[in-house]
Amino acid sequence: MSDPSFWPFWVGALCLGGLVALTWALERRLIAGSGSITRVTTALSDGDWGAADEKLLNDQDALQAALMAATLAEFGEQPDVAAPAAPTPPAQPSSWAPAYAHLVFLMMIGVGGLLSALQTGTFNADWSLGTSFNEIMGAGPVMIGYLVLGGLAVGFGTRMASGCTTGHGLCGVSRFQVGSFVATGAFFGTGIAVSYLIEFLT
Amino acid sequence: MNSAAVRTIRFGLVGLLLGYCLSRIGFTDFGEVHAMFLFTDFRMFLTFCGSVAVAAAGFLIFRKGRAPSRRDLHKGTIIGGVLFGVGWAVTGACPSIALAQLGEGKLPALITLVAIVAGNFIYGKVHQRYFRWDPGSCEA
Numbered sequence: 001m002s003d004p005s006f007w008p009f010w011v012g013a014l015c016l017g018g019l020v021a022l023t024w025a026l027e028r029r030l031i032a033g034s035g036s037i038t039r040v041t042t043a044l045s046d047g048d049w050g051a052a053d054e055k056l057l058n059d060q061d062a063l064q065a066a067l068m069a070a071t072l073a074e075f076g077e078q079p080d081v082a083a084p085a086a087p088t089p090p091a092q093p094s095s096w097a098p099a100y101a102h103l104v105f106l107m108m109i110g111v112g113g114l115l116s117a118l119q120t121g122t123f124n125a126d127w128s129l130g131t132s133f134n135e136i137m138g139a140g141p142v143m144i145g146y147l148v149l150g151g152l153a154v155g156f157g158t159r160m161a162s163g164c165t166t167g168h169g170l171c172g173v174s175r176f177q178v179g180s181f182v183a184t185g186a187f188f189g190t191g192i193a194v195s196y197l198i199e200f201l202t
Numbered sequence: 203m204n205s206a207a208v209r210t211i212r213f214g215l216v217g218l219l220l221g222y223c224l225s226r227i228g229f230t231d232f233g234e235v236h237a238m239f240l241f242t243d244f245r246m247f248l249t250f251c252g253s254v255a256v257a258a259a260g261f262l263i264f265r266k267g268r269a270p271s272r273r274d275l276h277k278g279t280i281i282g283g284v285l286f287g288v289g290w291a292v293t294g295a296c297p298s299i300a301l302a303q304l305g306e307g308k309l310p311a312l313i314t315l316v317a318i319v320a321g322n323f324i325y326g327k328v329h330q331r332y333f334r335w336d337p338g339s340c341e342a
Contacts, residue, residue, distance in 0.1 A: 006226065006227060006228035006231075006234065006245070007226050007227050007228075007249075008245070009244075009245050009246070009248035009249040009252055010252060012223065012226070012227040012246075012249035012252070012253065013248070013249050013250075013251075013252025013253045013255070013256055014252070014256060015223045015226075015227075016220075016223045016224070016227065016249065016253040016256075017252060017253035017254065017255065017256025017257040017259075017260070018256055018260075019216070019219050019220060019223060020253070020256070020257035020260060021256060021257050021259065021260020021261070021263075021264070022260070023216050024257075024260055024261060024264055024270070025260060025263075025264040027212060027216070028267055028268045029216075030270055030271070031216065031220060033296065033297040033298035034296075034297045034322070036297075037297050037318065037319060037322050038322055038326070040319075041319050041322045041323050041326065042326065044319075044323075045323060045326075051206075054206055095268070095271070097209060097210075097213060098206070098210075100210065101206075101209060101210040101213045101214075102213070104210050104211075104213055104214040104217065105213045105214060105216060105217035106217060106298075106301055107214075107217070107301070108213075108214040108215070108216075108217030108218040108221065109217045109218070109220055109221035109224075109298050109301040109302050109305070110221060110301045110302060110304050110305035111217075111218055111221060111305055112217065112218045112219060112220060112221020112222035112223070112224070112225065112302060112305065113221045113222070113224070113225045113230060113301065113302030113303060113304065113305030113306045114221075114305035114306065114307075115218070115221075115222055115305075116221070116222045116225035116226050116302075116305075116306065117225065117305070117306040117307060120226070122306065123306060123307050124307050125307035125309060126307065126309060127309050127310060128308065128309075128310065129232055129294070129303065129308050129310050129311065130231060130232055130233065130308060131233075132231065132232045132233025132234075132236065133232040133233075133294065136232065136233070136236060137232070137292070143310060144310070144313055146292050146293065147293055147310060147311075147313040147314045147317060148313060148317045149289075149292070149317075150288070150289040150290075150292035150293035150295075150314070150317070151289065151293055151295070151300070151313065151314040151315070151316070151317025151318045151320075151321060152289070152317045152318075152320060152321040152324070153285045153286065153288050153289030153292070153321065154285075154286055154289035154290060154293065154295065154296065154297065154314075154317075154318050154321060155289075155297070155317060155318035155319060155320060155321020155322040155323075155324070155325070156282075156285055156321035156322070156324055156325045156328075157281075157282045157283065157284070157285030157286030157287075157288075157289060157321070158282065158286050158296070158297055158318075158322070159282070159321070159322045159325040159326065159329075160278040160281060160282030160285065160325050160329075161278055161279050161280075161281075161282025161283045161285075161286060162273065162276070162278065162279070162282070163273065164286060164296045164297050164298075165290075165296040165297075165298070165299075166220075166296075166297075166298055167273075168273065168283075169250065169254070170253055170254060170257055171257065171270075172273045173254050173258075174254045174255075174257035174258035174260075174261055175258070175261050175270060175273075176258075177272060177273035177274070178273075178274060178275050179272075179273040179274045179275045179276065179279050180273045182275055182279050182280060182283070183273075183279050183280075183282070183283040184283070185283070186279070186280050186282075186283025186284050186286075186287060187283040187284070187286040187287035187290060188287065189287065190283070190284045190286075190287025190288055190291070191239045191287040191288075191290050191291040192239045192240075192241075192291075193287075193291075194239075194287065194288050194291035194292065195236055195239035195240050195291045196239075196240065198236075198291065198292075199240060
């Protein structure tokens with residue numbers, strides 16, 4: 001059944017799980033595909049790619065001034081209240097990264113797919129998701145319909161659930177996060193049910 | 203080189219390795235994903251479980267420093283997860299996968315990708331307008 005060019009499960013587990021562990025160990029960062037997409041989508045709609053914010057983060061004085069300005073803008077001047085002076089948050093190592101870094105991350109996933117396909121000799125740029133998709137789901141306009149509706153469900157659902165296979169499935173379940181267990185159960189369970197439905201209907 | 207550039211490059215390297223691994227595992231192949239969901243082939247299911255186990259070991263070993271963000275249950279967790287499950291079973295793609303598929307030359311993945319970004323954008327608007335719960339951090 002399985003194409004022999006795919007990795008056996010233990011190689012995949014070591015590489016994928018190892019990548020998550022290594023990214024955490026070296027970067028103190030969690031991998032989250034839908035989180036990165038949310039950041040890029042937000043930047044696309046408001047035009048703020050985060051370069052200015054990053055400059056601020058690197059300049060503590062400017063950051064404090066900006067925090068103060070934002071506080072004043074939000075709540076107005078309150079001279080009567082003996083300002084319990086919003087304690088300025090201590091500089092913490094943050095996982096924050098500008099939106100353009102998330103864009104680079106996402107684009108490099110594509111480059112990774114390209115390298116893999118070149119290496120296994122399966123690279124073939126054409127208007128097809130592969131023979132299995134055509135056989136099971138269909139090709140042509142039917143395929144476009146499925147991809148549009150399914151893609152919308154994936155984008156909407158992953159943001160609604162605050163995560164996807166990487167953020168919840170890989171990085172959340174492995175840290176015993178309740179939300180991730182429930183989300184992963186929900187999307188895996190639904191994936192199983194819908195796949196059986198597809199099998200039943202075709 | 204300034205730290206922003208270095209950080210972005212490291213970010214990109216993680217993406218590169220992620221895309222490569224997902225593709226070599228077969229997560230970008232609709233037939234493999236379909237077989238995983240039908241339990242007609244356990245290879246990818248075992249890959250996923252094994253990856254979680256390896257990642258869990260990593261999180262246990264490297265506990266010091268910044269605490270990773272929590273992922274609590276909220277009102278959108280189940281409904282969002284179910285919607286994602288439907289979309290994943292139909293398209294064979296989760297968000298990262300669509301990008302890796304595109305890199306492999308599977309051009310229709312561009313439709314999936316645009317639809318995912320659109321769905322993400324629409325949820326942002328809907329959440330602002332109708333929902334008030336705290337979705338927590340989805341940040342990497």
